Amino acid sequence: MDDLTLLSCTVHELERVIGGLDDAEMDTVTNCPPWTVRHLASHVLKNQLFWAGCVTGQDLMGQDEAMAAVPYPGDLRPIAAEVGTRVLELWNGDGVMAARHVTPFGELPGAVVVNFALIDAAAHAWDLSWSVGRAIEFPAEWIPGMTQVVELTCTAHTVELGLVKPPTAPSPTATATQRLMAAAGRES
Secondary structure: OOHHHHHHHHHHHHHHHHHOOOHHHOOOEOOOOOOEHHHHHHHHHHHHHHHHHHHHOOOOOOHHHHHHOOOOOOOOHHHHHHHHHHHHHHHOOOOOOOOEEEEOOEEEEHHHHHHHHHHHHHHHHHHHHHHOOOOOOOOHHHHHHHHHHHHHHOOHHHHHOOOOOOOOOOOOOOOHHHHHHHHOOOOO
């Protein structure tokens, strides 16, 4: 599965997870404390806009606002659908994956930058679902691609920068998804 297809899958899964949240769950503290479900969902949607803006030269979302998890008010479903549609359209633009883009990590090709959007969408979809007691499992066909994404993005350097959590030890009976999320600093 190529990176843009995997990104499309993870963004649609993120939309599905956010679409399944109800108002009573919005104040639930997530596995990314002290953020609530609303804060984390807002953070991941804003991060998707940030990364799509990086690769298209558009100022869609400031990194500071995305990282601060400034919450969107109201119903998040239409926001998630709008963000998902927009970012996938931008990522699929002509030459985006081959071109070099200015990012917080320096100038990188889109084929590298996409990994940050991928891990963000997948891990936070998992975080949101886990935090409300409905942990998702990634389809088997995602696992090889997501394994590469985790290896490229969840490094000692990104942990040192505070962008990802240090890896945790998965249980001996962990699923493939749980092992990936452990490598991305999650406990299940």
